[in-house]
Amino acid sequence: MESLGVVLVVEDEVPLAKVVASYLEREGFVVHLAHDGPGAVEQAAALRPDLVVLDLMLPGFDGVEVCRRLRTFTDAYVLMLTARDDETDKVVALSVGADDYIVKPFSPRELIARAKAMLRRPRAAPPSEPRAAITIGALSVDTDARTVSVDGHPVELTRTEFDILAALAERPRSAFTRGQIIESVWGGEWYGDEHVVDVHVGHLRRKLMDDAAEPRFVRTVRGVGYGMGTG
Ligand code: CA
Numbered sequence: 001m002e003s004l005g006v007v008l009v010v011e012d013e014v015p016l017a018k019v020v021a022s023y024l025e026r027e028g029f030v031v032h033l034a035h036d037g038p039g040a041v042e043q044a045a046a047l048r049p050d051l052v053v054l055d056l057m058l059p060g061f062d063g064v065e066v067c068r069r070l071r072t073f074t075d076a077y078v079l080m081l082t083a084r085d086d087e088t089d090k091v092v093a094l095s096v097g098a099d100d101y102i103v104k105p106f107s108p109r110e111l112i113a114r115a116k117a118m119l120r121r122p123r124a125a126p127p128s129e130p131r132a133a134i135t136i137g138a139l140s141v142d143t144d145a146r147t148v149s150v151d152g153h154p155v156e157l158t159r160t161e162f163d164i165l166a167a168l169a170e171r172p173r174s175a176f177t178r179g180q181i182i183e184s185v186w187g188g189e190w191y192g193d194e195h196v197v198d199v200h201v202g203h204l205r206r207k208l209m210d211d212a213a214e215p216r217f218v219r220t221v222r223g224v225g226y227g228m229g230t231g
Pocket of ligand 1: 012
């Protein structure tokens with residue numbers, strides 16, 4: 001079977017880690033395990049996984065700290081496991097660069113679906129025809145190079161933040177529902193909650209130094225979702 005990608009599962013509850021690993025392996029992923037914070041960072045640096053399934057509560061240092069450190073050297077997808085349906089946990093997880101989260105207890109099937117949806121997302125493969133960067137006011141979005149700048153200054157985005165921005169910028173006159181943004185970024189098979197879009201848009205705005213009340217780039221479309229442009 002062709003490998004779907006390398007996954008690092010970081011979970012100190014060894015039986016749970018093994019269950020998750022066996023489901024992922026059955027689907028064709030190559031899986032490695034880590035059981036604490038320092039081990040996770042070390043293994044990620046050595047293995048360069050495509051996806052890290054990362055528990056929030058870990059010995060050594062926690063998943064938030066692991067994610068923060070991962071983001072200094074990898075743009076691997078990070079799917080955070082949170083112990084309870086707590087808004088703070090989710091917001092913290094996404095603010096340190098996780099792409100998505102899943103609340104325990106979860107079904108392994110759901111985790112597989114999320115993992116596949118992430119890894120199906122388009123890689124930065126060069127398109128046959130180079131596309132011009134999209135310019136919206138002071139914002140420039142280069143979808144080929146996957147780079148963003150504001151007033152000529154480069155802005156560092158996570159893959160998910162970039163994909164959301166690119167989806168909006170490619171059709172700057174359209175308003176998108178959260179569902180449409182999810183569809184465009186994660187593909188059709190997605191089970192998470194739509195709130196994840198708001199959190200990523202919040203980080204995107206902060207990095208673009210955009211003000212939600214007086215947006216230059218990403219505007220809230222009341223009763224719909226988001227779009228590009230002012231007001
Ligand atoms: Ca744990």
